[in-house]
Amino acid sequence: MYRYKITLAYDGTHYSGWQVQPNSSSIQFLVEQALATALGESLRIAGSGRTDAGVHALGQVAHFTTANKVDTFRLLASLNGLLPKDIRICSIEEVELDFHARFSAKSKIYHYHLHLNRVMDPAKRLYRTHFPYNLNQTLLQEGAKQFVGTHNFLAFANEADRGSASRKPVKTLTRLDLIEEEGGMRLEFEADGFLYKMVRNIVGTLLDVGRGKLTPSSVREILESQDRKKAAAAAPPQGLFLIQVIY
Numbered sequence: 001m002y003r004y005k006i007t008l009a010y011d012g013t014h015y016s017g018w019q020v021q022p023n024s025s026s027i028q029f030l031v032e033q034a035l036a037t038a039l040g041e042s043l044r045i046a047g048s049g050r051t052d053a054g055v056h057a058l059g060q061v062a063h064f065t066t067a068n069k070v071d072t073f074r075l076l077a078s079l080n081g082l083l084p085k086d087i088r089i090c091s092i093e094e095v096e097l098d099f100h101a102r103f104s105a106k107s108k109i110y111h112y113h114l115h116l117n118r119v120m121d122p123a124k125r126l127y128r129t130h131f132p133y134n135l136n137q138t139l140l141q142e143g144a145k146q147f148v149g150t151h152n153f154l155a156f157a158n159e160a161d162r163g164s165a166s167r168k169p170v171k172t173l174t175r176l177d178l179i180e181e182e183g184g185m186r187l188e189f190e191a192d193g194f195l196y197k198m199v200r201n202i203v204g205t206l207l208d209v210g211r212g213k214l215t216p217s218s219v220r221e222i223l224e225s226q227d228r229k230k231a232a233a234a235a236p237p238q239g240l241f242l243i244q245v246i247y
Helices: 027-039 072-082 137-147 163-167 198-210 215-225
Strands: 002-010 056-066 087-096 107-113 149-152 169-179 186-191 240-246
Touching: 002 027, 027 056, 027 072, 072 087, 087 163, 107 198, 137 169, 137 198, 149 198, 186 198, 198 215
Parallel strands: 056 240
Antiparallel strands: 002 056, 002 087, 107 186, 107 240, 149 169, 169 186
């Protein structure tokens, strides 16, 4: 048996997310279809994690296992010829059989992009979240600091009774950096793992902190409550990018 690691990038605008879902078009489904055509066999791929509808990726990782040796150079060209242009395979490499795209990951990096100008740049509307309100940068920084460290993040997870949230809600967020960029701001997250919609829920809460609707100290109270209803609504999906999975 042979196992192969795939690194891919995609524009998630027109898809239901990474994971295969009935009656909708997902990234995983299309990649599996392309693999079946290119290799002549039906294969399941396992991703490092699911991204939601409208969320993008520059460094999603998946793996598949096959009984046949694969020419990775030819397969990469074949897959990119078969896939839509908003999904690209960046690399394919053979890995050890014990490699797992999800369980072997040491950490992940996500970026969330905010467009803060009064008028939205139409060229960025699918890749930035427009937030034309006054944000107090000091409050934002203080609020962000409250999230860094090891915490139970149930209050910032949807579907708390399913998936990793039900098994391992404690995560270590090693950094949450606020970086200025043209027209707005980029929030950079790095952690040993993320719960379902955790990044978007944190961003939504930080925006309330920056507007003065919540205090920075209330972040700690929300974390300790482990109650999703205490946190703010999730930020929209289009500003979110999975940047890298680290092994």
